Amino acid sequence: MYKDYLEQAKVIIFDLDGTLYEGTDHFKLHVENLKAKLDQEKKQAFQDIYDQILSGNHPVQIGKIYDGLRDIVWGWNPFTEALTEACNWEHERVHVDGAPSHIAAHEFDFKNWVPIGDGWWPPYAIARHFGLSIDAIQESYNRTKEQMAQLGGYLNQTPGLKEYLSELKNDKHLIVCTNSDGDDAKRLLQFLEIEENFDELIPAAMKPVNTKKHFNYVLQKYDVEPNQTVSVGDNFMNEVAPALQLGMKAVWLTDAAEKPVDDDQFVLTDTLAQSF
Template structure:
């Protein structure tokens, strides 16, 4: 069904990490790198908390907001842009005085307010909970990205994707919008043999804070209506919710079984590997 939405568009904006290559082993790798930065006597507890997330037993889930100042996990309505409920790590509702009720994506600073949009961010929040600093987490992330390029099995070509994009690029304008910097994005696209299919790469995008800004730029530059643009990505907060707010269609690559919103512009799929 997601191919039908893409076929109806004039412009398709693709995320890069977690979207244009297969596998989620890098999330496990990042988690292990973070665990090595946790105090030794707390590493078992770190793993237990992360396992609770993976098993769906934690208040920490995709679509939540981590409150780094209070070490709490908030529910967030991405369309009303409101914080609706805070929970502690024992999954108990917590009353918070003087907490903001209204929070736009532009308010996320990835320190005090951290959107949990995809698999990179749950281990981030767990690490913060166990005392790992933001700088140490950034070091772990950079270490993981280097390891992904050097080790086998972390950057896997999506079967059929290259041929599909080659044909699609003849009929549609294809753009990459990624939080990776330009050097990293070019390296990944070159490794995946996909770089020639995109007319533009928007690097260091700082999604979701600047997602709407980038999407509006694409709409204006390529002179298309929002409803003729599709956003394809694995991060609900980065690529999906902002696109829906602008009237675009979306393809969310996710393991989530149920859509968080009832909107026929949103299609869920767990892979882009069925192009044959």
């Protein structure tokens, strides 16, 4: 079904990291780098929580908000931007006096309000839960990115994607909008051998805070209606929810079994590599 969305669109906006290449082992690598910063007795507890998250048996899940100030997890409605129930790490519902009823995407500060949009963020939340500083977590993230470039098996071309993008670009505008900086994004697109398929690269995008700003820019520049435009990405907060808010369609690359919200404007798929 996701192919119908792409083939009917006039403009397709792709995320880069986690979208235009395959694999999730880098998340596990990040987990190991974070665990290395913990005392021995906390390493297994970290792993146990991460395994619970992967199996869907923990409140920290894609589409939720980590409250770093209170060390709890909130549900969040991407359309109304309302905070719903709050849970502690034992999956118990908690009441929080003085908490806001809503939080907009531009209010995410990645310190007190952290959107859990893709596989990078559950390890972040667990690390904060165990007392690691934001700087220490960022250090682990940077090391993981370096290892991905240096070690084999972490950046894999999606079979058939290069050819499929080449077909799509014949009658569509293809755009990359990424939080990676320009130099890194260009290097990665060149490594994947797909850079020539895109009309435009929007780097250092500061998603999800500025996602709608970038999407509105694309709608205006290419003179298309929202329902003629598709956002493709692995981060629900960054690429899917903002697109739906603007009336666009979206393809969410995820291994999640269910949608956080019931909406027929977006579809789930675990990979773009399906019968090209």
